[in-house]
Amino acid sequence: MATAQPQLYSFPSTDALAKQLRPYILRAQNAAIARHDTFRVAVSGGSLPTVLARALLEPSNGTTEDTPQFAKWDIFFADERAVPLDHEDSNYKLLKAELLTKIPAELGAPTVHPIDADHVNDDDPQELADLYQEDLMRSFAAKDSVKLPIFDLILLGCGPDGHTCSLFPGHDLLREKDAWVAAETNSPKPPPKRITLTLPVVTSAHDIAFVATGAGKKDIMKAIFDSEEGRSLPSALVNQGGGDKVSWFTDHPAIDGVAFPRRGSL
Template sequence: MATAQPNLLSFPSTDALAEQLRPYVLRCQAAALARHDTFRIAVSGGSLPTVLARALLAPGNGSPDDTPQFDKWHIFFADERAVPLDHKDSNYLLLKDELLSKIPAELGAPTVHPIDEKHVHDDDPQELADLYQEDLMRSFAAKDSVKLPFFDLILLGCGPDGHTCSLFPGHDLLREKDAWVAAESHSPKPPPKRITLTLPVVTSAINIAFVATGAGKKDIMKAIFDTEEGRSLPSALVNQGGGEKVCWFTDHAAVDGVSFPRRGNL
């Protein structure tokens, strides 16, 4: 388990946050392209796609270091709901509406890895999870030769209960060690059927970033960063497993009252 501390960044507004999220993501892109000429990223839903789009679609300075090379991106989903891709609860649809449909042609088109919607109406989402894991295996090499997929970047949100992906407090899935993708049939937050990356996959990523904004997050942020009881929350477990690889991008309202040291830049 990692011992170094995560990085807690705080900005005066969501716009200021997005301005700093852009160079962070593009630094991750540059390092990934230098390693293997592709940028493998996983994203969550919630407010994250909106902030990500604000960051990446903003005008750049024209330099290669400040330009998303979307044709080199492979975008996966940190979790997804067992619904059709055009359903209002679909994380894919959210990302498509906020970002994918707005990418200028000259920046290229990313390769996107949605769930197989032929199985979204199955009683048990396990087949959906197995198929998504097979997609990961095709992208990250066969599982018998790679114990875990190493994403170049995973972008996460944090729920008001401290959940992230579809990993909820006190759930058995937090103890899953072998699967890359797990099924959830009884999510405490609707819709009930989902799939999610498992905790070992999340914490094995080369870079991990949370985006958490708004005063509605300040109580859970204080629990995660300042209290012993909060250490078992899923988002706190990512902090513990990822250590200094984890960067939290927050606004001042979300961390009001949090004692953990925070910074204004990396």
Template sequence: MPSLYSFPDVDSLAKQLRKYVLINQNTALSRHGVFRIAVSGGSLPNTLAKALLAPGDGSAEDVAHFSKWEIFFADERAVPLDHPDSNYHLIKEELMEKIPANLGAPTVHPIDAGHVLDDDPTELADLYTEDLKRTFAAKDSVKLPVFDLILLGVGPDGHTCSLFPGHPQLREKDAWVVGVVDSPKPPPKRISLTLPVVTHAVSIAFVATGGGKKDILKRIFDTDEGHSLPSGLVNVHGADKVSWFSDDAATEGVSFPKRASL
């Protein structure tokens, strides 16, 4: 079963999110010397920055070694990299530009800016797949990439990444990245990691805050129908690899067992 954490406010959530991310970072660095993470957009970059840019406790375990991070995007909008809707622009503005120099700079993998205006985002998805293969399958053939951590948000319809309820991309079994031409929320053209890639990660975390999320969290955790929503499918297939970081406003009325700390 996934873990659902609920905190009084976003500040206390950010402290626990920092602990969680750095535990995953330290495990990855001890395993293979690099921390490969995929992130979504929305309010997530702001919460992530609040977590990671806060002063640490001074211990060796509580340091973000950004120079050893590789940041990918769980989904991205087919817009120029400096566009307000760009997830790359968001993470750059909220986090990367504010990292102290002594912590180093992460390696970031944006989409190919030369193809963002294509009518069909398939080429954009294929190029991002090639980027993933250079990282995860440079020496041999692998069925799926293995991210150390994927950080996700959830929409009011239960979508995550750019995988929307009822869309055919949700059923993709083989591709690593898919193009989307008809996102219900603008901009319509996007690319997204597929469900098998997301659930193949070592660790998966959702960040969902505010009273506007309580109805969808109740559907995802407390109803059978919620298990077939994109975020619910991540819960089903990711199982105990999945953690939800929420505030009390978002989990109000949710019957699923909640935890108060890691």
């Protein structure tokens, strides 16, 4: 388990946050392309796609370092709901509407990995999870040669109960060690059927970033960062497993009253 501390950044507004999130993501992109000529990133839903769009669709300053090279992006989903791809609850639909359809042609088109739409109506989402894991295997190598897929960057949200991806407090999935992708049949937050990356996959990424905004997050942020009781929350487990690979991008209202030291810039 990692012993180093995560980085907690706080900004006066969501716009200011997005301006700082952009260079963070592009540094991860450029390092990944230098390593293996592709940028493998996993994203969550919620408010995250909107913030990503603000960060990434701003005009470049003209340098290679400040330019999203979307043609080299492989975008996966940190979790997804077992619904059709055009359903209101679909994280794919949200990302498509907020970001994918707005990418200028000259920046290229990312390769996007949605769930298999033919299996979203199955009674058990396990087949959906298995198929998504197979997709990961094709991108990251056969599972017998790679214990875990190592994402270049995973972008996460944090729910008001401390959940992240579709990993919920006190759930058995938090103890899953072997699967890359797990099925959830009874999510405490609707819709009930989902798939999710497992905790070992999340904490193995090169870089992990949370985006958490709004005063509605301040109580759970206090629990995650300041309380012993909060150490078992899924988002806190990512902090513990990822250590200083984890960066939190927040606005001031989200961490009002949080004692953990925060920074105002990268």
